[in-house]
Amino acid sequence: METTPPIPRAVLVGIQTPDIDDVAHEASLEELGRLVKTLGYEVVGSVSQKREGTGAASLLGAGKLEELAALTGGSGVVTSMATPPMTKARKRFETTPDTPRPSSPEPDPDAPPRPEFVIVDHELSPSQIRNLERATGAQVLDRTGVIVEIFHRHANTREAKLQVEMARLKYVAPRLRESGTGGGRQQGPGAGESHLDLDRRKIRDRLAELKTQLEAVQRDSDQRRSARRDQLRVALVGYTNAGKSSLMRALTGSQVLVQDKLFATLDTTVRTLQPETRPRVLVSDTVGFIKQLPHDLVASFRSTLSEALEASLLLFVVDASDPTYEAQLEVSRSVLREIGADTVPSRLVLNKMDRVDATRRAALLEKHPDAIMLSAHAPEDVSALRETIIAFFEAEMVDDVLVLPYAKQKLIGEIYESARVLSEDHDETGRVLKVRALPGAMARLRRSLAAG
Ligand SMILES: Nc1nc2c(ncn2[C@@H]2O[C@H](COP(=O)(O)OP(=O)(O)OP(=O)(O)O)[C@@H](O)[C@H]2O)c(=O)[nH]1
Ligand SMILES: [Mg+2]
Numbered sequence: 016m017e018t019t020p021p022i023p024r025a026v027l028v029g030i031q032t033p034d035i036d037d038v039a040h041e042a043s044l045e046e047l048g049r050l051v052k053t054l055g056y057e058v059v060g061s062v063s064q065k066r067e068g069t070g071a072a073s074l075l076g077a078g079k080l081e082e083l084a085a086l087t088g089g090s091g092v093v094t095s096m097a098t099p100p101m102t103k104a105r106k107r108f109e110t111t112p113d114t115p116r117p118s119s120p121e122p123d124p125d126a127p128p129r130p131e132f133v134i135v136d137h138e139l140s141p142s143q144i145r146n147l148e149r150a151t152g153a154q155v156l157d158r159t160g161v162i163v164e165i166f167h168r169h170a171n172t173r174e175a176k177l178q179v180e181m182a183r184l185k186y187v188a189p190r191l192r193e194s195g196t197g198g199g200r201q202q203g204p205g206a207g208e209s210h211l212d213l214d215r216r217k218i219r220d221r222l223a224e225l226k227t228q229l230e231a232v233q234r235d236s237d238q239r240r241s242a243r244r245d246q247l248r249v250a251l252v253g254y255t256n257a258g259k260s261s262l263m264r265a266l267t268g269s270q271v272l273v274q275d276k277l278f279a280t281l282d283t284t285v286r287t288l289q290p291e292t293r294p295r296v297l298v299s300d301t302v303g304f305i306k307q308l309p310h311d312l313v314a315s316f317r318s319t320l321s322e323a324l325e326a327s328l329l330l331f332v333v334d335a336s337d338p339t340y341e342a343q344l345e346v347s348r349s350v351l352r353e354i355g356a357d358t359v360p361s362r363l364v365l366n367k368m369d370r371v372d373a374t375r376r377a378a379l380l381e382k383h384p385d386a387i388m389l390s391a392h393a394p395e396d397v398s399a400l401r402e403t404i405i406a407f408f409e410a411e412m413v414d415d416v417l418v419l420p421y422a423k424q425k426l427i428g429e430i431y432e433s434a435r436v437l438s439e440d441h442d443e444t445g446r447v448l449k450v451r452a453l454p455g456a457m458a459r460l461r462r463s464l465a466a467g
Pocket of ligand 2: 273279
């Protein structure tokens with residue numbers, strides 16, 4: 016008989032430093048809750064702590080720690096540092112949720128199961144994680160850990176899988192370093208090496224292996240991308256859940272995944288704008304951004320985001336119905352700056368306007384007079400966006416005359432692919448074509464004709 020595994024339960028912990036106001040704090044905690052749900056966990060409670068700084072050993076004050084431990088069934092105190100070192104096996108043992116702890120109250124058989132996870136809305140040092148685990152008896156994950164885990168589960172293509180595994184190992188490695196000091200010695204081969212050394216060496220070897228594999232995969236995708244160079248390309252970029260894939264579907268008629276989940280899309284898809292134009296316009300859907308996107312993930316998604324880098328136009332999609340949309344916009348901008356895509360021409364797209372009332376619409380319009388306001392669900396809005404995209408490229412394109420010698424007729428396909436042929440004549444040298452194309456494409460066609 017099949018039994019579905021129980022849904023893991025989690026308690027959220029928010030840390031509010033003086034630079035964060037109440038609205039931003041609430042929004043951040045809510046977003047963390049959605050991330051945790053995306054992982055398939057149930058959020059059963061939350062605890063918030065106001066803190067001057069975040070360097071404290073356990074991050075939470077004694078009172079909050081007890082409040083949290085009451086929810087998870089832990090002791091509420093960080094046990095003495097003289098406790099045995101956290102070897103991997105011990106860690107596994109200690110974090111097993113149903114391990115009875117001497118200081119825990121007797122479990123009530125009718126009580127709902129204790130949460131197995133404590134998820135902190137802040138990046139934690141390895142020792143902070145360890146101390147919180149000691150006090151709560153639950154497994155502790157920080158925001159970065161949750162995001163890395165989501166990426167890990169959602170990766171589909173070989174490239175995304177390799178990238179995510181690298182990011183994950185890089186996240187795990189430093190945490191091994193501090194949590195395993197003095198781990199037991201090995202017997203047999205490799206004797207004298209601690210478990211920790213062994214784990215770290217394995218991780219290093221695996222990272223090197225992954226790097227080689229990734230380079231091979233990336234050579235392929237670089238080739239595919241360079242074949243698309245000089246084509247009319249627009250990329251949908253923006254915060255996770257803003258509606259990029261919904262717009263992609265509407266603009267291209269493709270069946271990309273749309274979900275009310277964070278990080279539904281991890282792989283870039285490229286499709287043709289529909290109804291098709293001449294030359295055709297390619298639309299790319301990309302991975303979404305998020306606050307505190309772990310640095311290694313940004314780095315590892317650089318190649319996925321090259322789609323954005325190579326586009327002639329970026330559509331910055333924003334969920335205008337989200338009260339924190341401005342912070343989200345700023346996060347997206349800074350990630351794009353980080354990968355060097357901030358020089359690509361862009362337009363702001365305020366999406367989900369169907370959820371915005373007239374007053375707010377007016378305020379948005381005043382703040383962003385150049386923005387395109389729409390709903391990805393309204394077909395007339397989507398066709399207007401299509402016209403805007405076409406008009407953008409139309410303004411970029413230049414006219415020229417190409418002479419195609421009769422000996423080089425095989426290039427005609429390439430011309431029709433990357434340019435619009437306005438008229439066609441014949442003279443004694445060959446076909447004379449009046450064409451309209453992007454300057455880059457025109458230059459490439461000229462080179463092909465010269466070399467041919
Ligand atoms: N009301 C409303 N909902 C929308 C609109 N556009 C998208 N949504 C919803 O917003 C959610 C997220 O949409 P997606 O298109 O998956 O968002 P995304 O930006 O691709 O998200 P990720 O791939 O996770 O980064 C889905 O539930 C959509 O149905 C809109 O214009 N109006
Ligand atoms: Mg998506």
